Amino acid sequence: MVTVLSPRPDLWTLDPDVVHLNHGSWGAVPRRTQEVLSALRAEAEANPMVWFRSVPARLTAARLELAAFLEADPEGFALVPNASAGITAAFATVPIPSGSRIVTTNHVYGASRFAAERVARARGAELLVVELPMQADDDTVVALIEPALVGASVLLLDHISAATGTILPIARLVELAHDRDVPVIVDGAHAPALIDAPTGDGADFWTGNFHKWPAAPRATAGLVVAERWRQASYPLITSWSEYDERLPERFDMQGTQDYATWIAAPESLRVLADLEWSVRRPQVTAMLEEGARLVAKALGTSVGEVANPAPTLRLVELPMVVADAEPFKEHVSNELQIEITLTGFEGRSYIRLSAHAYNQPSDYEKLSEGLPRVLA
Template sequence: MPSHPLDHWALDPDVRHLNHGSFGAVPRTVIEELHALRAEMETNPDRWFRRLPERVAQARTDIAAYLHTPAQTLALVPNASAGVSTVLASLELPRGSEVVITDHAYGAVAMGVARAAARAGAGVRTLHVPLDATPEQITSRFADAVTDPRTQTSLVVVDQVTSATARLFPVADITRHAHAAGALVLVDGAHAPGMLADPLAQAGDADFWVGNLHKWPCTPRGTAALVARGDRAQELYPLTDSWGAPDPFPMRFDQQGTMDLTPWLAAPRSLEFVEEQFGWEAARGRITELAGEAQRMLADALGADTDAVGGSEAPAMRLVPLPGGAATDQAAAHTLQRHLSVAIGCETAVTTWHGRGYLRLSAHLYNDRADYAHLADHLPAALTEAAA
């Protein structure tokens, strides 16, 4: 039996892996299953691809059960951004209407919304949401936007857990206000699966929801869920047409030509692994507690005030403000992130928001207090060195 949770993963033990929220990490047992599936595919490609839609459908059903949603509401897509792009490509936004997003939106999503709106002759309204905003204040900003008599809101695109800023948004309440105003809602739940016990229930009656499974559930990368409810689901088609195009949603997504879909087939094993080894409820409690402790340690090390980022924090991701002048733009954030990797052996997420730099901490089952203590001990000197 592994003596430390890290032993369940193939991660380099000489590196402190503190950025699970970006790329995830795949357990060893799932990597083994992935290799076995790929070997099977190469042994007899004809047989593999003839049977593939049926096997994808089974994996999709297992994933839907994990997310507590009927299988007929869920399609598999490569990642959350692909799911968002699928919805935006399928909807017809009324000319002159408005799409509402926030200044916390993931960059690729914001760019996708801008392109979709421009094609349709629609506009984009970007709401500013302060880092210390309460759930009630966040909801109020959306309510004011969708009821603005000067414009018609056709679509609201809202993060469930924001990427760069680690905020937890009250998407069920936001959805309620949007629907009352006649707008559709697309929830970007990229970080929600695994981190939240029931992300779809917390999304309320949102029309569309997308979530990555390679992050907190630790599935192979390239696995994400697109959930659609009601008649609008039948408007959704894969970004690339294949032989399943005549089928109803979500079956039309089960055929993707000759793409390597082994990550989808291996994904249920990741979900089983966490339950078998740790228990999902206990796992969420552990990583939430560890993320909070990590934030306190790093804030103490930097003398940082976390009150300004204490509004509606995500359970397993936390922000720590960096000293003024650090990571003031995306390029500087990436440079500092690479420096911390080389200088102190820590893979971290350094983000920037409105010209201010932040350390975005992630916690997962292979992390422990010593990981963050190491970062806290070495970060001040590393920041001084980076600024020199």
């Protein structure tokens, strides 16, 4: 018999008068991690010399804990400030000859697509975006991507699509691409804490954010590099670790910056462990599914159907198309004191609902009661 775990908003410092239903974008840092972070920054300000002398050893310890959380090979795990940096570094490493093709899908995150566009322009390559229908199952996804790999120099895939919350069949797609000698970059921004051992599918490069579902301080992300690319991979900022032989150390010190976030990040992993995240996650999923159904019913729409939804993201279709998401989100925030985000896919607009350990069923009830009024 599994115990039903209670929501723990008390572990966060979120405004209790606001309902937070968008953990997926910026995360939210638990109180305990904030305290560790503040203490580290106080140390830095008490004596910057002593602080910076202590950084390399502390960075190593934090990096190893973060790699272990992902069950990634620590020799191939580097710290980067965010998933965008990981993707940009990966594109800088992969050979992309003029006239070749960079392949991605219509699920690609906007900023990651821009990274692909920039590299395509610089190298004289073309960008091919494969259209995957929202409901596409794994077989369909594989069948649609396969023909695009002819003449491809690299394949960029979302592990969990930000637009739809769908999990792509990375292991199968990596095998397909490798059979055709096409390296794969995986944008795993949402994967840490949602997919267990997310880096184990054999991708050439995999990057993921710790500030999202592991609730670490922002600007904490990992880049996992397959062995054959480690010598050739460099951080985006050239600094003192330029000539470090090993990949993790080469990425560690990137000039003067706030290393406290990386050093404090493992505290959030300990908070997740204390929250019994592996037991809690399916319970959070069940709450979210119920909540999403409630909101869809109130709007007279439906929950977005995807074949493999991520545990803590669900789409609810809006009854109209929203051309400009920001004013809409701001209006809902001002009127209802509820924070949501929107996504668009295949010409439709959706609310993308999140759930984390601080959310409770009443959060979704409040949205289902208020939103029809705001849309009227």
